[in-house]
Amino acid sequence: DAGVTQSPTHLIKTRGQHVTLRCSPISGHKSVSWYQQVLGQGPQFIFQYYEKEERGRGNFPDRFSARQFPNYSSELNVNALLLGDSALYLCASSSTTGLGQPQHFGDGTRLSIL
Amino acid sequence: AQKVTQAQTEISVVEKEDVTLDCVYETRDTTYYLFWYKQPPSGELVFLIRRNSFDEQNEISGRYSWNFQKSTSSFNFTITASQVVDSAVYFCAFKSYNTDKLIFGTGTRLQVFP
Numbered sequence: 469d470a471g472v473t474q475s476p477t478h479l480i481k482t483r484g485q486h487v488t489l490r491c492s493p494i495s496g497h498k499s500v501s502w503y504q505q506v507l508g509q510g511p512q513f514i515f516q517y518y519e520k521e522e523r524g525r526g527n528f529p530d531r532f533s534a535r536q537f538p539n540y541s542s543e544l545n546v547n548a549l550l551l552g553d554s555a556l557y558l559c560a561s562s563s564t565t566g567l568g569q570p571q572h573f574g575d576g577t578r579l580s581i582l
Numbered sequence: 583a584q585k586v587t588q589a590q591t592e593i594s595v596v597e598k599e600d601v602t603l604d605c606v607y608e609t610r611d612t613t614y615y616l617f618w619y620k621q622p623p624s625g626e627l628v629f630l631i632r633r634n635s636f637d638e639q640n641e642i643s644g645r646y647s648w649n650f651q652k653s654t655s656s657f658n659f660t661i662t663a664s665q666v667v668d669s670a671v672y673f674c675a676f677k678s679y680n681t682d683k684l685i686f687g688t689g690t691r692l693q694v695f696p
Contacts, residue, residue: 499682501682501683501684503684508688509688509689510586510673510675510686510687510688510689511627511673511684511686512686513683513684513685516681516682516683518682523681523682524681524682524683526683556625558625558627560627560684562682565682567679568615568632568634568677570617570629570632571629571682571684572629573619573626573627573628573629574626575624575625575626576625576626578625
């Protein structure tokens, strides 16, 4: 079975631009979460969606938004990019929500802001 | 607020040595879950082990073992007979019951030399 897939793998943008990152969860998984990992740090929680509804939001500005589609895939959108948005963006999926099942991560999208 | 601390920034060992990675967490929750993830240079976070707050039984799985002690809020992870392929950054993570938000520590970089 395919794992969590993310696209694109790498992306280079300039300040002020907009970016859309995409994620396909493991087949059968209905929960998708997004994390930002700055170099040398642990991942920081951005959003969680379950059954197309937002279930959690981390401490990120309104420039960050996301949505989940009927097939449970998800998009993360970031507007007005800043240099500080340069990071590895990780998507994770799990079969349900709120219990102890582990989240399974994709390879991430490495976003560089020039 | 919950917090995860991994005091060891980097550990270097020679192949076949045993190595223990430390993790200390802070929470007022009574029901929660603890995880260890491995992040190789490729970037993907790989789930290793999980423990819930009601189960302090320590276990061994292959070369991995873990020591969960609620009294000291610690969840340490041991690799026995380390191998070069174990070289990676290891993250300890905390999750409260009824949420999918993972709170990560800052990670411990393990280098295993031949």
